[in-house]
Amino acid sequence: xxxxxxxxxxxxxxxxxxxxxxxxxxxxxxxxxxxxxxxxxxxxxxxxxxxxxxxxxxxxxxxxxxxxxxxxxxxxxxxxxxxxxxxxxxxxxxxxxxxxxxxxxxxxxxxxxxxxxxxxxxxxxxxxxxxxxxxxxxxxxxxxxxxxxxxxxxxxxxxxxxxxxxxxxxxxxxxxxxxxxxxxxxxxxxxxxxxxxxxxxxxxxxxxxxxxxxxxxxxxxxxxxxxxxxxxxxxxxxxxxxxxxxxxxxxxxxxxxxxxxxxxxxxxxxxxxxxxxxxxxxxxxxxxxxxxxxxxxxxxxxxxxxxxxx
Amino acid sequence: xxxxxxxxxxxxxxxxxxxxxxxxxxxxxxxxxxxxxxxxxxxxxxxxxxxxxxxxxxxxxxxxxxxxxxxxxxxxxxxxxxxxxxxxxxxxx
Numbered sequence: 001x002x003x004x005x006x007x008x009x010x011x012x013x014x015x016x017x018x019x020x021x022x023x024x025x026x027x028x029x030x031x032x033x034x035x036x037x038x039x040x041x042x043x044x045x046x047x048x049x050x051x052x053x054x055x056x057x058x059x060x061x062x063x064x065x066x067x068x069x070x071x072x073x074x075x076x077x078x079x080x081x082x083x084x085x086x087x088x089x090x091x092x093x094x095x096x097x098x099x100x101x102x103x104x105x106x107x108x109x110x111x112x113x114x115x116x117x118x119x120x121x122x123x124x125x126x127x128x129x130x131x132x133x134x135x136x137x138x139x140x141x142x143x144x145x146x147x148x149x150x151x152x153x154x155x156x157x158x159x160x161x162x163x164x165x166x167x168x169x170x171x172x173x174x175x176x177x178x179x180x181x182x183x184x185x186x187x188x189x190x191x192x193x194x195x196x197x198x199x200x201x202x203x204x205x206x207x208x209x210x211x212x213x214x215x216x217x218x219x220x221x222x223x224x225x226x227x228x229x230x231x232x233x234x235x236x237x238x239x240x241x242x243x244x245x246x247x248x249x250x251x252x253x254x255x256x257x258x259x260x261x262x263x264x265x266x267x268x269x270x271x272x273x274x275x276x277x278x279x280x281x282x283x284x285x286x287x288x289x290x291x292x293x294x295x296x297x298x299x300x301x302x303x304x305x306x307x308x309x310x
Numbered sequence: 311x312x313x314x315x316x317x318x319x320x321x322x323x324x325x326x327x328x329x330x331x332x333x334x335x336x337x338x339x340x341x342x343x344x345x346x347x348x349x350x351x352x353x354x355x356x357x358x359x360x361x362x363x364x365x366x367x368x369x370x371x372x373x374x375x376x377x378x379x380x381x382x383x384x385x386x387x388x389x390x391x392x393x394x395x396x397x398x399x400x401x402x403x
Contacts, residue, residue: 012401013394124312125391126345126360139342162342200348200355249351277383279319279347279358281390284397 005029010082011288013074016046016118019111022081023049030088033101039109040179043132046114048179053087053106061309063100063302064184064193064264066109069144069176069255070128071116073198075272075282075290080110080196082291083298096303103306104191113144113176126280128164130176137161142168145197146253147177150261151209154252167253180255184262192266192305193259194298199274199282200248201239203228203297206260206267208244208251216265217243223304224268227297234293237273244269266305270294314391316363319347319384321356322373332376333357339372340365358383 005025014022027036037050054060067080087106090097100106111117115131129141139162146157146167153159157167172178184190205220214220224241231239244251248271256267273290274282282290324330330350336359337344343365347358361369373380384390 009401013398122311125394126312126314126387164345248355249349278390279384281384281387281394283390284394284401 005085010078010085010291012284013078013287014081015121016111016114019077019081020047020049023051023110026051026084026088033088033091034084037107037183039183040175042113042115042176043130043174044115044118046118048109048114048176049111050183051084051108051110053084053091053101053108055091055101057105059187059189060103060105061189061191062105062107062187063305064107064109064190064259065196065298066112066180066194066255067196068110068117069112069195070197071113071120071130072126072128072280073272074120074280075198075287076196077110077117078284078287079272079291079294080108082288083295084108084110086291086295094299096299096306100302100306106302109180112180115176116141129166130174132168132174134169139166142166142174144174144176145195145255146251147172147174148181148253148255148258150254150257151207151252154209154250156208156249156251157253165251171253181258184259190259190262190264191310192268192301193256193264194268194270194301195255196270196272196294198272199279200271201237201273202247202269202271203231203239203241204244204247204256204269204271206243206257208248208254208257211245211250213243214260220266220268223266223301226304227268227300230300231293231297234296235289237275237293239297265310266301268301270297314362314387316366317360317387318363318366318382319358319360319387320369320373320380321358321383322378322380323356324350324353324378326353329353329376329378330357332378333359336369336372340369344369360387
């Protein structure tokens with residue numbers, strides 16, 4: 001296994017074991033700013049881990065970032081790893097990041113669907129859902145981004161267990177979702193949530209389950225516009241942006257709708273690049289450019305969250 | 311590891327809502343065969359779907375018969391998967 005985070009190859013894809021080993025190295029090497037929190041276990045009993053970046057204080061306002069909820073979207077885990085390393089490397093140098101970490105904590109869940117991710121390495125590279133199974137149900141897996149309480153069971157999710165967008169038997173039925181719900185609810189002071197998917201180059205905000213604009217729609221629209229501008233400056237990649245239901249499609253039971261209804265005003269969903277050719281099979285050579293541009297957009301959202309306390 | 315030799319990803323630009331619903335129907339016609347990588351959402355957005363090699367002829371005939379223009383975004387998925395796997399092995403070495 002990799003010996004340290006500096007010898008780790010950030011421009012390659014990695015297995016679950018390699019990522020979990022890298023997490024341990026990161027926490028060891030940067031123990032003054034990073035810790036590892038075990039927030040639960042997946043359906044197949046794998047650990048669900050969250051990285052906490054903090055410079056002190058208690059119950060500080062916080063920012064949540066998750067990657068890999070759909071396991072075949074390998075570019076998202078790889079982007080999350082690169083961003084985690086960027087945070088520890090840039091703290092004390094990048095003024096926006098440093099100011100953010102002086103006042104807020106950042107939590108990153110790199111592998112939100114560990115069972116599905118392990119399965120993409122062992123059996124089916126194109127697997128999307130988790131691996132839960134229930135007596136009497138012929139097909140395996142629930143789409144974890146349809147299992148949240150907000151708008152659960154509405155249009156844009158499916159009640160057929162064999163569908164790729166199967167919502168599950170009831171809201172938060174899946175341990176991978178329940179673990180996040182419990183953690184964020186108990187913490188109670190999250191101010192922004194960013195859920196990273198791929199692909200199709202979009203930056204979106206609630207709602208997905210309804211065409212109704214959210215209360216601070218104008219603020220989110222302007223912030224998304226500023227974020228995609230910062231992203232485009234890096235490599236010229238164009239993103240479209242807007243609410244999920246008006247930009248992409250109606251989708252129910254999704255992470256960012258739940259977060260918004262929990263009072264997290266700055267809730268965003270990224271659909272990272274595919275450059276129009278590779279879909280989920282983005283070549284590893286595009287990991288670092290993708291992460292660099294995504295970081296600039298996330299940094300923009302962080303700065304806004306820091307400067308607009310609520 | 312499942313093998314995806316010969317599977318293709320077709321990119322379809324539906325002109326209107328009617329064409330989008332024809333694509334949605336396809337999912338019902340070919341349950342668990344057609345895998346939408348980008349689902350039918352709105353006319354301005356492309357629809358990408360992975361089609362197993364065994365279903366290619368039927369699906370392309372369906373698209374042609376309904377006048378749905380498409381192009382082949384990925385000609386053989388397994389080729390990209392093999393490259394990805396080789397890149398990971400190389401990085402590990």
